Amino acid sequence: MNLLQIRKMMLFTAQRMVESEPELTALDQIVGDGDHGIGMKRGFASIIELLQDEKFQPTDIGDFFIKIGTKLMTSMGGASGAIFGTLFRTGGKSIVGTMELNSEVFAKFLNDGWQGVYQRGNAEPGDKTMVDALSAASKSANELTHLTLNEALPIIAKSAMEGAEKTKQMIAVFGRAKNLGDRTIGHMDPGAVSMAFILKYMNDYIHM
Numbered sequence: 001m002n003l004l005q006i007r008k009m010m011l012f013t014a015q016r017m018v019e020s021e022p023e024l025t026a027l028d029q030i031v032g033d034g035d036h037g038i039g040m041k042r043g044f045a046s047i048i049e050l051l052q053d054e055k056f057q058p059t060d061i062g063d064f065f066i067k068i069g070t071k072l073m074t075s076m077g078g079a080s081g082a083i084f085g086t087l088f089r090t091g092g093k094s095i096v097g098t099m100e101l102n103s104e105v106f107a108k109f110l111n112d113g114w115q116g117v118y119q120r121g122n123a124e125p126g127d128k129t130m131v132d133a134l135s136a137a138s139k140s141a142n143e144l145t146h147l148t149l150n151e152a153l154p155i156i157a158k159s160a161m162e163g164a165e166k167t168k169q170m171i172a173v174f175g176r177a178k179n180l181g182d183r184t185i186g187h188m189d190p191g192a193v194s195m196a197f198i199l200k201y202m203n204d205y206i207h208m
């Protein structure tokens with residue numbers, strides 16, 4: 001995929017994320033403090049604005065994702081503003097100079113992005129955060145670099161959703177959710193669902 005195609009894919013993804021606000025709000029009302037949906041909506045609404053601005057002309061795919069990350073970080077706020085901003089910024093930095101997104105580049109983006117998120121927030125898989133979806137997606141992407149991005153992305157997106165599903169059984173140790181203890185058992189972590197949704201909507205776009 002070239003820069004223009006990725007720009008269209010991310011515009012579609014941002015629109016779907018904005019529409020997902022009620023679902024994410026409902027989850028954070030159970031597992032957190034109820035503001036995750038509003039934060040994601042605010043963040044991705046500002047991504048829509050950015051991507052519709054003709055003056056926004058990133059030089060390459062890495063630069064594109066870095067700027068998405070910076071925008072998320074400055075517009076969203078909350079734990080997830082820093083976390084999702086860091087994912088796109090660190091992932092973007094590791095692929096600076098790339099003009100074509102393929103499954104290998106995407107695997108690098110996810111894995112290095114995950115490392116950035118870990119350095120920022122210290123969450124490990126099993127801690128009931130977006131890392132449970134991101135780590136599942138990253139590991140899956142590593143095994144699929146022999147496929148085209150078109151073939152790999154549905155599988156990566158599915159792995160992320162399975163990672164999010166698994167957070168149902170986990171007890172949160174980070175953020176507001178940790179105060180709720182085992183009351184969060186049986187419910188998915190909102191950030192993990194957001195992570196899975198982002199990859200799902202990217203995949204929906206390229207298979208439309």
Ligand code: ADP
Pocket residue numbers: 028032033034035036037039040077078079080081083117120121122123128129130131174175176189190191192
């Ligand atoms: P806040 O917790 O500040 O209200 P949000 O509700 O927007 O922020 O986001 C909560 C989500 O952020 C959680 O569901 C979780 O997935 C993610 N999160 C929180 N802390 C961390 C962390 N240290 N590392 C990774 N993700 C985290």
Ligand code: MG
Pocket residue numbers: 028032033034035036078176
């Ligand atoms: Mg919250």
Ligand code: MG
Pocket residue numbers: 033035078079176
């Ligand atoms: Mg909050």
